[in-house]
Amino acid sequence: MGCLPLPILFVLGFLIGRAVAGNNGALWGAGIGLVLGIVLGGLLVMMIRRRR
Numbered sequence: 001m002g003c004l005p006l007p008i009l010f011v012l013g014f015l016i017g018r019a020v021a022g023n024n025g026a027l028w029g030a031g032i033g034l035v036l037g038i039v040l041g042g043l044l045v046m047m048i049r050r051r052r
Contacts, residue, residue, distance in 0.1 A: 005044070006037035 010033040017029020 005040045006034070009033040009037035009040070 010030055013029035013031070013033020013036070014026050015029070017025035017027070017032075019025075021028070
């Protein structure tokens with residue numbers, strides 16, 4: 001559950017970047033999606049640990 005945002009945001013960033021700016025946009029979008037997925041996954045894990 002904690003790593004679910006990672007592949008979703010990676011692919012979504014890739015597709016949006018490719019639609020907006022072609023191949024360069026796809027690389028930037030995938031990178032931004034990857035970083036955002038890692039950050040959100042980490043936040044989700046932290047929230048679950050604090051709850052216990």
